[in-house]
Amino acid sequence: MENDLLISVVTVSYNAVTTIEQTILSVINQTYPYIEYIIIDGGSTDGTVDVIKKYADKIVYWVSEPDKGIYDAMNKGVREAKGKYIAFLNAGDFYYNQDSLLQLIQKGEIDNDPDVIYGYQIHSFNYGKFVRKKMPLVYFKEFMPIGHPSSFVKADLMKNTMFDCSYRIAADYNFLFGLYQANKKFKFVDVIIADFESMTGISSESNLLAYKETAIINGCYGTLKYKIRYLKLYLSGMIKKITRLLFPKLALTIQKRKRRKNKEYLLLDEFLLDYNK
Numbered sequence: 001m002e003n004d005l006l007i008s009v010v011t012v013s014y015n016a017v018t019t020i021e022q023t024i025l026s027v028i029n030q031t032y033p034y035i036e037y038i039i040i041d042g043g044s045t046d047g048t049v050d051v052i053k054k055y056a057d058k059i060v061y062w063v064s065e066p067d068k069g070i071y072d073a074m075n076k077g078v079r080e081a082k083g084k085y086i087a088f089l090n091a092g093d094f095y096y097n098q099d100s101l102l103q104l105i106q107k108g109e110i111d112n113d114p115d116v117i118y119g120y121q122i123h124s125f126n127y128g129k130f131v132r133k134k135m136p137l138v139y140f141k142e143f144m145p146i147g148h149p150s151s152f153v154k155a156d157l158m159k160n161t162m163f164d165c166s167y168r169i170a171a172d173y174n175f176l177f178g179l180y181q182a183n184k185k186f187k188f189v190d191v192i193i194a195d196f197e198s199m200t201g202i203s204s205e206s207n208l209l210a211y212k213e214t215a216i217i218n219g220c221y222g223t224l225k226y227k228i229r230y231l232k233l234y235l236s237g238m239i240k241k242i243t244r245l246l247f248p249k250l251a252l253t254i255q256k257r258k259r260r261k262n263k264e265y266l267l268l269d270e271f272l273l274d275y276n277k
Helices: 020-028 048-054 070-080 100-107 137-141 155-161 171-181 207-218 224-246 248-261 268-275
Strands: 007-013 035-041 061-064 085-088 116-125 128-132 151-154 186-197 265-267
Touching: 007 020, 007 070, 020 035, 020 048, 035 048, 035 070, 048 061, 070 085, 070 155, 085 155, 100 186, 116 248, 116 268, 128 248, 128 268, 137 171, 151 155, 151 171, 155 171, 171 207, 207 224, 224 248, 248 265, 265 268
Parallel strands: 007 035, 007 085, 035 061, 116 186
Antiparallel strands: 085 151, 116 128, 116 151, 128 265
16 A cells, blocks of 8 residues: 555535634544645635634645635635545535544555545434445435545546536536446445534535436436425425424424434444444
């Protein structure tokens, strides 16, 4: 394994003064020494830039300027990256612990030259923290089976393709699905990589658009299965919205119960019982 393998970590932010510092600290405090840290800010006006300046000596490159959306900003980060692998850890997300990247490199079989290295991801909701189980990659044909903040992709693949900014929410799925279709080498590591803030992310606020874009990408758009699923999501979203407005505590209880029944996820505390053995 190359002991000096450089990883580029890109953080995209916009008016994230309450969360950006935790994200930055989780990167610059990593025990893995070969990290190139890049921050692309969208022209924040709430004090985010002041926080970035506070840690400027730990950041290889940063800029604060208007962009055309999150994927345009992420593409800017890709262009600046010099590492062999690129990872995205956007404002509000953070690495699970200080050894996350070191463990990823140690277990990632770098000598076998994987195109994508990925691990477990924590999803933080306002009703609890859950870990998504390892999913078969064949599920790429339906949805994103891996966590983007917990994925590290070869830089040359990213620079050759970039994110398609015509998608507002699912450009990361479009990119990784393309790698799957091209039979690129995915390597899973048994490591918790990142904690993803799942309540305020763009995908959480726009489930219908996310589903539509995903279906366009994987070819399911317009099918009967798509239309039925879309209607279910629409009705479910309306019920959730009304319940949150009228019975906020009940809404949280229902959401947590449904998440626990979802076979894709485990409560973090339950997951850690086996993970820490």
